[in-house]
Amino acid sequence: MKPARHSLVTLAVALAVTLGRSRGAYAEEPAPQPAPDAGAPETTRQEAPPLGAAGAPAVEQASGGQAGEQASQGGEAAADPVVVPASTAAARPAHARPVPLARSPRSPAPAPPAAAETPAAPAAAAEPARGTRITVPLDVEVHGRLYMGVAADERDDWTRRLDMTSARISVEARLPGVLTVLEADVASKTPIKDAFARLDGPFATRLQAGRFKAPFSARQLESSWKLPLVDRGLVNGYLVKDNELGGRRLGATAGVRPWSGRLELVGGVFVGERSAFGGQNKAQDLAARASAHPWKPFELGVTAYRAGSSDALVPVRQAASAYAQLSRGPLDATVEGFGGKLDAGTFTAGTALVGWTFKLGEARRLRVTPVAGAEVLELRGTTRGVGYSAIGGAVLAWTEGLKVKLQGERARRPGDEVPGNALAMQIATRF
Numbered sequence: 001m002k003p004a005r006h007s008l009v010t011l012a013v014a015l016a017v018t019l020g021r022s023r024g025a026y027a028e029e030p031a032p033q034p035a036p037d038a039g040a041p042e043t044t045r046q047e048a049p050p051l052g053a054a055g056a057p058a059v060e061q062a063s064g065g066q067a068g069e070q071a072s073q074g075g076e077a078a079a080d081p082v083v084v085p086a087s088t089a090a091a092r093p094a095h096a097r098p099v100p101l102a103r104s105p106r107s108p109a110p111a112p113p114a115a116a117e118t119p120a121a122p123a124a125a126a127e128p129a130r131g132t133r134i135t136v137p138l139d140v141e142v143h144g145r146l147y148m149g150v151a152a153d154e155r156d157d158w159t160r161r162l163d164m165t166s167a168r169i170s171v172e173a174r175l176p177g178v179l180t181v182l183e184a185d186v187a188s189k190t191p192i193k194d195a196f197a198r199l200d201g202p203f204a205t206r207l208q209a210g211r212f213k214a215p216f217s218a219r220q221l222e223s224s225w226k227l228p229l230v231d232r233g234l235v236n237g238y239l240v241k242d243n244e245l246g247g248r249r250l251g252a253t254a255g256v257r258p259w260s261g262r263l264e265l266v267g268g269v270f271v272g273e274r275s276a277f278g279g280q281n282k283a284q285d286l287a288a289r290a291s292a293h294p295w296k297p298f299e300l301g302v303t304a305y306r307a308g309s310s311d312a313l314v315p316v317r318q319a320a321s322a323y324a325q326l327s328r329g330p331l332d333a334t335v336e337g338f339g340g341k342l343d344a345g346t347f348t349a350g351t352a353l354v355g356w357t358f359k360l361g362e363a364r365r366l367r368v369t370p371v372a373g374a375e376v377l378e379l380r381g382t383t384r385g386v387g388y389s390a391i392g393g394a395v396l397a398w399t400e401g402l403k404v405k406l407q408g409e410r411a412r413r414p415g416d417e418v419p420g421n422a423l424a425m426q427i428a429t430r431f
Helices: 002-028 064-073 075-079 086-091 234-242
Strands: 137-155 160-176 178-185 190-201 205-213 248-256 264-271 285-295 300-308 315-327 331-342 345-356 356-361 366-381 385-398 402-414 419-428
Touching: 234 345, 234 366, 234 385, 248 285
Parallel strands: none
Antiparallel strands: 137 160, 137 419, 160 178, 178 190, 190 205, 205 248, 248 264, 264 285, 285 300, 300 315, 315 331, 331 345, 345 366, 356 366, 366 385, 385 402, 402 419
């Protein structure tokens, strides 16, 4: 029986090898695979180990005892591995890599199209600042000036007085049709000199409000920088300083300036001086001016000022003037006459000033202006008298920023018994 059992085993093994080869050949034939998309990424394929390797799904090595018996029965059967049926192999866990598939060479997948170059995004706009924003053109100017002077008067035994008469700084802000001015003098007991706003409206109208010069007296309205005198003279001092007619004060004016300003009419109301009413503002002063330029270098005008109250105990002070100015080439001349009523009675006055400018040097930056003037004042009433003055001097100017004024005066002022002499020099600079 033993040889018969060996023969049956040998027959079974041979049959299993034959069936295993036919099934292995069928399994090794690659299954058709769908063609991959051109744009799809290439799938990674894993290669299966060769038949007979450890963990192969369909082929398994024979055990050591069976291999010995196969060698004793026949050499050919001993060389072939034991083939396990596919149904048995499928029951085992699949740990082997799939059989490599034969692939036909193909062209590499086309590179993805380059992204279109997009324009750079515009920078984000800065967040607007909170608050009011001025979108109209604004022009701001800062000015300053400094006056230093020395004077000596015969009435004071020629005592010399050195003083800083003015140290001003001003700011001007301009918008279309609007001018705002703030000017302060740190050398004065009243530091705020000008603080006003001016509006140029339609039809050549002009409105102005704040603290500024009342429209009275051509010499008072002239800038001290342009005036070729160290001070404004005898008549101006008596009317403006002593009797408080005109000058700088709080108020408002309205006017019209047709034909590009060749004709100007302006009137206004101003706060009266408190000293006349026991420290209280009981009345408002009135002021007006009219001027015309029949010829561009020539100006004619009249001014008027009224100060007082309806109170019968407070006297009314009022004055009016007429003037003529000529400024052509090197010549500058001004004549003005006054008349009115003051606390001391009625008065009449007149001023005249003339100057001629010589330009020297190669660049003609140095200018020398000899100046001559005269004034007269007559009082009629409870106080009677005649005052007068004669002025002579010169102005030395270097460009527009530096001036030296030299002045000599012989005058009989109100209250003087005899005339006296005075000398003065002033150095003025501005920016």
